[in-house]
Amino acid sequence: MKRLKNFNFFAEKGCNFVTFWYNSSIGYKVVTFQKEIGFVNFMFSDKLFSRKVLSVVLCLATVFVTGFCSYKIDSRLTALRVKYSGKVIATIKEKAEFDDAVEIVSRTVCGSNVSDALEEPTYTEVLVTEDQLNNTADVAQAIIENTDEIAQAYAVTVNGEVFACMTEPEIYNLLDEARCRFEQGENCVSSFTDTVEVSCGYYLADQILSAEDTRAALETLSVETSFTAVSEQDIPFNTVKEKSDELLMGKTQTKVAGKKGKKTVSEQVVLQNGKEISREQIAASVTEEATDAVVLVGTKRPTGTVRVNTGFVFPLPKGVWTVSAYYGDGRGHRAVDLACHAGTPIFSAASGTVEWAGWEQGGYGYSVVINHGNGLKTRYAHASALYVSKGQQVSAGQNIAAVGKTGYATGNHLHFEVLINGNRVNPAPYIGL
Numbered sequence: 001m002k003r004l005k006n007f008n009f010f011a012e013k014g015c016n017f018v019t020f021w022y023n024s025s026i027g028y029k030v031v032t033f034q035k036e037i038g039f040v041n042f043m044f045s046d047k048l049f050s051r052k053v054l055s056v057v058l059c060l061a062t063v064f065v066t067g068f069c070s071y072k073i074d075s076r077l078t079a080l081r082v083k084y085s086g087k088v089i090a091t092i093k094e095k096a097e098f099d100d101a102v103e104i105v106s107r108t109v110c111g112s113n114v115s116d117a118l119e120e121p122t123y124t125e126v127l128v129t130e131d132q133l134n135n136t137a138d139v140a141q142a143i144i145e146n147t148d149e150i151a152q153a154y155a156v157t158v159n160g161e162v163f164a165c166m167t168e169p170e171i172y173n174l175l176d177e178a179r180c181r182f183e184q185g186e187n188c189v190s191s192f193t194d195t196v197e198v199s200c201g202y203y204l205a206d207q208i209l210s211a212e213d214t215r216a217a218l219e220t221l222s223v224e225t226s227f228t229a230v231s232e233q234d235i236p237f238n239t240v241k242e243k244s245d246e247l248l249m250g251k252t253q254t255k256v257a258g259k260k261g262k263k264t265v266s267e268q269v270v271l272q273n274g275k276e277i278s279r280e281q282i283a284a285s286v287t288e289e290a291t292d293a294v295v296l297v298g299t300k301r302p303t304g305t306v307r308v309n310t311g312f313v314f315p316l317p318k319g320v321w322t323v324s325a326y327y328g329d330g331r332g333h334r335a336v337d338l339a340c341h342a343g344t345p346i347f348s349a350a351s352g353t354v355e356w357a358g359w360e361q362g363g364y365g366y367s368v369v370i371n372h373g374n375g376l377k378t379r380y381a382h383a384s385a386l387y388v389s390k391g392q393q394v395s396a397g398q399n400i401a402a403v404g405k406t407g408y409a410t411g412n413h414l415h416f417e418v419l420i421n422g423n424r425v426n427p428a429p430y431i432g433l
Ligand SMILES: [Zn+2]
Pocket: 325, 333, 335, 336, 337, 414, 415, 416
């Protein structure tokens, strides 16, 4: 029971009574002295009080003090003094109150099996006044403060679950360190992918980690970092084609060299745990325009050259071919094979009439046969394209087809035959091989 801290005396001048209030744990007690017994006159009379009045006052005072003391003695009750962890921590009415306090501790302290961490109390019977009793919340607080296994700590929670505990507020720095661990440069913004918060509370000692362990644990949290990257990038140039009848077909020549331009590009980059997951251009400014390249493309059709001694035009352009098979090699090959690139123009060896232009059986693929008259014919086989048709008149050196590997051919080449009265003869002398 608390001491009589507040003994208030209230009296209003002119009132019919005087009231004493004193404060106890059970509320305010009010003692009223009526005016009739002359007390008020004694307290507030401007005149000197008489001996008679004084004796009445003393008498009343005695009665009052005696009553007060007897009240005090009468209000004492038996209670239990709780000794916990070697220390008196509370005075309670009955043991059940300690159990209630343990219940509060279990709800307050974070961790499973909190009750396992608590010690058994001992009780001593004592006589106390009502206001010397402790309430359950005070007992719970005393249990928490006197249990070695319980500590006040800071906890990082991830999506509401306790993730790491530490007793020092340094945990805030470690958390920032973990969040910003992938930042490079100053304009980075980082955030945890999960909901990460810090709360302060009571935790079981076995949950509390060292700074080093906390740092290691926090570094496993997923982090997204974004920043603006500024870079200088090339602008590729376009190539414009221009026809030229001075260049042979299939030939190209650079007239104007292209030049790459330059631009400054700002990009929003997002990293997840340091790995780039997105990059989006947010601004770009051209610092140097690109210059188009101009390329000349030849349109001039090639023509063959007439061999003076035979009157035959070589069926391919100069210097683009090699002999891959002669007439009469081991397999009874009655022609010459001239290997060269696909698309190389094939020239008519002499003037005449196209007797055949199309797909020809016997492995020839696309072929042209020209009748030069007087029993003389020439055949051009394995073409990739034909430029003449049956019955057409052709001149010597006219581009009649393009080299290919249609029919029975393993590589691009011209299979050239010379026929005299239907017999295939060696073409070599006709074309000066
Ligand atoms: Zn052949």
